Amino acid sequence: MWTRRLEMTTHESMHKMKLIQSLSLFFLTHFHVSSEDTPTVGSRNIPRLVLSKDVIRGTFVYQIYQKHTVLFHHEDSGEIYVGGTDFVFKLDLDRYQITQNISLEATREEPCQRDPCENVITVIQKFGDILFVCGTNGHRPHCWTVASSSANVTGHQDGTGISPFTYTQNSLSLTVEGDLYAAASLDTDGSSLQFRRKSGRRANMWMYDSWVSEPTFVSASWVKRKDDPAKEKIYIFFREKNSDHNPEADPWISRVARVCKTDEGGSKRFFQNTWTSFLKARLVCGFPDESLYFNRLQDVYVQHAENWRDTRVYALFTSSWNATAVCVYSMETIEGIFNNSTFKGYDKAVPEPRPGTCVRNSRMLPLATVSVVRDHPEMSDWVHSVHSTSPFYVSNNNYTKIIVDRVQAADQNMYNVLLLATDSGKIHKILESGSEPFIISQTEISSNSTIQSMKLDSKKKKLVLSFAEKIYVVDLLSCNEYNKSCADCVLARDPYCSWTTSGCAPTVPEGIQNVIDGKISVCSALTSDHNQVNRTRRNAASPEDEASLTQLTVPKGVPFYLSCPIDSYHAVYTWRHGDQSSPCLQMQSNCLLLLPDKRRQTVGEYECVSEERDYVNVVKRYHVTEQGDQRHSGNRGKASAVAAQTLWITFGLSLCLFSN
Structure with missing residues (x-):
C-alpha cells in the first residue's frame, strides 16, 4: 500500500519531481555529498575504514552525568580504577564487571563555603597494595588511602598541592618508588601552580617561583635506567605563557623539564627543599624551514624501552590556525640537549658539576652550580623531533588525547599504533610505518559528550574510554x-x-x-x-571473481542513481559502462552514478570498480533495462522499489541543498 501510494504521488507530481531532480543533479555535480563524519574517498590522509560499534565490548553507564572522570591503570594487572563524583570503582576488563565500589562523599568538619558540596576525584595512584585517592572535597582538597582488597577507607590527609580545588583547575600526579609527585594549585583561584614532590620516603620538594610562567602541566613520566638508577630522572611536559609579547608570536610555548629522582634540595642556607636539578627546554613541533610551529602541547604519551635511550615521547600539539600535529621525540635527544646545550642568558664558564647533574647528595652542591639552576634553568637549544623538518602527522581533526600501543605483527616485527581521540568522540587508529602515517580506521563512539579520560591495557589490547555518561571498552583485536x-x-x-x-x-x-x-x-x-x-591480476578477473550481477529495470523518463558500497576510503572508485568510465559521486558511505532521464545507449551492464594499491575489485555489477523490455518484466516489482528509494535519495539531496 505504501509503495503504491508513492507511485501514484510520483505520477501526479512528476513535473515537480523533475525540478527537484535537476537541482539534485546540480548539487551532486558541484558539491561533494557526504556527512561531516564520513571521509572523502581517494585520499590517503583519511581513515581507510569507518568501523562499526562491533568493536565495543563493554559499556558501563553512570547513574548521573559526570563533570570529570579519571582513570588509573596498573601495567602489571588487569585492574582499572575509575574516579568520578563521590566514588571510585574498579573494573574487571576480562568479565566486564565492577568488582569494587568505594564511596568517597565530601567529608567536611564545617559547611562548604561554595556549592555544590561534592567530592570530584582528581587523583588515583597506587602504593603497593594501597590505593591513594584525592578529590576536591567541597573546595577543600583531601586524600584518602584505601586497601585494594576491600572498599574500606583507612586514612586521610590534607590534599592541598595534590588535588586541585575544583576539577576545572590543572593538575597531574605520579608515583615513583613510594614517592608522590604532583602539580596542583595551592590557592583556591588556581594560582601558585608548580610541580613538587609532595610525600614519600624522600624530602618534599618545591619549584622556584620564576621558573615557569602560568603553566599548564600535561604529563609527567619516570624514565628508568637499570644500569644506573642514581641518574634516573622525572620528566615533566607542560606549556607556559610566552615571554615574547609580539602580536605575531604564539602566546604559548611548549616545554619539557626534568628533575633528578635523587634530588633532596640544597643546603639549609640555600635552596633548602627546592629542586637543585630543574632544567627546561623548548619542544619544537612544526616546519622549521617556514618558521611554522605547533606551540600548544595538549597531550603526551611516553613509550618506555629497555634501554632508556630508545624511549620515545609522542606529543600532541594544536595550533592557532585550528590544526593538530603529532611529533615524536627521542629521549636520547632530549637528554643530549640538557647535557650539552648552553644555558639561556648565561655567558660565563659553566661550573662543575654541571648544573642539572644528578649527584648522590644534592645538599653538598656548590653555590655556583645551584645559582645557574636558579637563574638560568632554560636551555638555549631546542628539542627537535625525530622527523626534524616536519611533524610525523598533521590533521584538521581536533585531537585531544593520544596513546601509543606496541604490537607484534605476523612477521615478528614490532609496530607502533597511535590511538588518537577527537573532541567529537572518534578514535583514529594510525600505523607508524617509517616516517609516513597510515590511518587504519576511524571508530565512531555514540556519545553526547567528549572523551574525558582514556587508558590502554596493552596486554589485553583493550582501550577504555570515559565519557560524561558512560564508559566504553574498545577491543583492538576486533578483526x-x-x-x-x-x-x-x-x-x-x-x-x-x-x-x-x-x-x-x-x-x-x-x-x-x-x-x-x-x-x-x-x-x-x-x-x-x-x-x-x-x-591480484589487474583487469583479469574471472567470472567467479566478479560481484554477482544485479538485474535492474528502471522507469522511463526518470533520472536514476546506481549505488555501490564504499569498502575502503583509500580506494578510487569508477563506474564502467562499455568503453566509458565515470567518477564516483559520493554520498556518505556509497558511490552513486546518475543515469539521466534521457537515456540513449545507457542500458546494459555497469560495474563499480575500486582500485587500491595493487588490488582491482569489481564491487557491484548491474544489468540495466528500461520498463517495457519484456525480457526482464519479472523485475518490475524490484525496479519500482529501487525507483522509490532513488526518488527519496533525490528528495533528501534536494532538502540538503535548500537547507544550505
Missing part, C-alpha cells in the same frame, strides 16, 4: 571488519589482524599480513583460495 577476503585483511595494514584459515583474525605467527606496504601479493600463498590469486 571482523576486514573479514571479506584475504585482500581486504591485508590492505587494512592493521598489525593486530592477519588472514588465517579462519578468516581475518587476531595476529598469529603463521597469519598472512603485509604491514609494511599492504600489497596483496602475499595472498598468493593461499593456494587453495584461487579466487584471491586471480584477484
Whole structure:
C-alpha cells in the first residue's frame, strides 16, 4: 500500500519531481555529498575504514552525568580504577564487571563555603597494595588511602598541592618508588601552580617561583635506567605563557623539564627543599624551514624501552590556525640537549658539576652550580623531533588525547599504533610505518559528550574510554571488519589482524599480513583460495571473481542513481559502462552514478570498480533495462522499489541543498 501510494504521488507530481531532480543533479555535480563524519574517498590522509560499534565490548553507564572522570591503570594487572563524583570503582576488563565500589562523599568538619558540596576525584595512584585517592572535597582538597582488597577507607590527609580545588583547575600526579609527585594549585583561584614532590620516603620538594610562567602541566613520566638508577630522572611536559609579547608570536610555548629522582634540595642556607636539578627546554613541533610551529602541547604519551635511550615521547600539539600535529621525540635527544646545550642568558664558564647533574647528595652542591639552576634553568637549544623538518602527522581533526600501543605483527616485527581521540568522540587508529602515517580506521563512539579520560591495557589490547555518561571498552583485536577476503585483511595494514584459515583474525605467527606496504601479493600463498590469486591480476578477473550481477529495470523518463558500497576510503572508485568510465559521486558511505532521464545507449551492464594499491575489485555489477523490455518484466516489482528509494535519495539531496 505504501509503495503504491508513492507511485501514484510520483505520477501526479512528476513535473515537480523533475525540478527537484535537476537541482539534485546540480548539487551532486558541484558539491561533494557526504556527512561531516564520513571521509572523502581517494585520499590517503583519511581513515581507510569507518568501523562499526562491533568493536565495543563493554559499556558501563553512570547513574548521573559526570563533570570529570579519571582513570588509573596498573601495567602489571588487569585492574582499572575509575574516579568520578563521590566514588571510585574498579573494573574487571576480562568479565566486564565492577568488582569494587568505594564511596568517597565530601567529608567536611564545617559547611562548604561554595556549592555544590561534592567530592570530584582528581587523583588515583597506587602504593603497593594501597590505593591513594584525592578529590576536591567541597573546595577543600583531601586524600584518602584505601586497601585494594576491600572498599574500606583507612586514612586521610590534607590534599592541598595534590588535588586541585575544583576539577576545572590543572593538575597531574605520579608515583615513583613510594614517592608522590604532583602539580596542583595551592590557592583556591588556581594560582601558585608548580610541580613538587609532595610525600614519600624522600624530602618534599618545591619549584622556584620564576621558573615557569602560568603553566599548564600535561604529563609527567619516570624514565628508568637499570644500569644506573642514581641518574634516573622525572620528566615533566607542560606549556607556559610566552615571554615574547609580539602580536605575531604564539602566546604559548611548549616545554619539557626534568628533575633528578635523587634530588633532596640544597643546603639549609640555600635552596633548602627546592629542586637543585630543574632544567627546561623548548619542544619544537612544526616546519622549521617556514618558521611554522605547533606551540600548544595538549597531550603526551611516553613509550618506555629497555634501554632508556630508545624511549620515545609522542606529543600532541594544536595550533592557532585550528590544526593538530603529532611529533615524536627521542629521549636520547632530549637528554643530549640538557647535557650539552648552553644555558639561556648565561655567558660565563659553566661550573662543575654541571648544573642539572644528578649527584648522590644534592645538599653538598656548590653555590655556583645551584645559582645557574636558579637563574638560568632554560636551555638555549631546542628539542627537535625525530622527523626534524616536519611533524610525523598533521590533521584538521581536533585531537585531544593520544596513546601509543606496541604490537607484534605476523612477521615478528614490532609496530607502533597511535590511538588518537577527537573532541567529537572518534578514535583514529594510525600505523607508524617509517616516517609516513597510515590511518587504519576511524571508530565512531555514540556519545553526547567528549572523551574525558582514556587508558590502554596493552596486554589485553583493550582501550577504555570515559565519557560524561558512560564508559566504553574498545577491543583492538576486533578483526571482523576486514573479514571479506584475504585482500581486504591485508590492505587494512592493521598489525593486530592477519588472514588465517579462519578468516581475518587476531595476529598469529603463521597469519598472512603485509604491514609494511599492504600489497596483496602475499595472498598468493593461499593456494587453495584461487579466487584471491586471480584477484591480484589487474583487469583479469574471472567470472567467479566478479560481484554477482544485479538485474535492474528502471522507469522511463526518470533520472536514476546506481549505488555501490564504499569498502575502503583509500580506494578510487569508477563506474564502467562499455568503453566509458565515470567518477564516483559520493554520498556518505556509497558511490552513486546518475543515469539521466534521457537515456540513449545507457542500458546494459555497469560495474563499480575500486582500485587500491595493487588490488582491482569489481564491487557491484548491474544489468540495466528500461520498463517495457519484456525480457526482464519479472523485475518490475524490484525496479519500482529501487525507483522509490532513488526518488527519496533525490528528495533528501534536494532538502540538503535548500537547507544550505
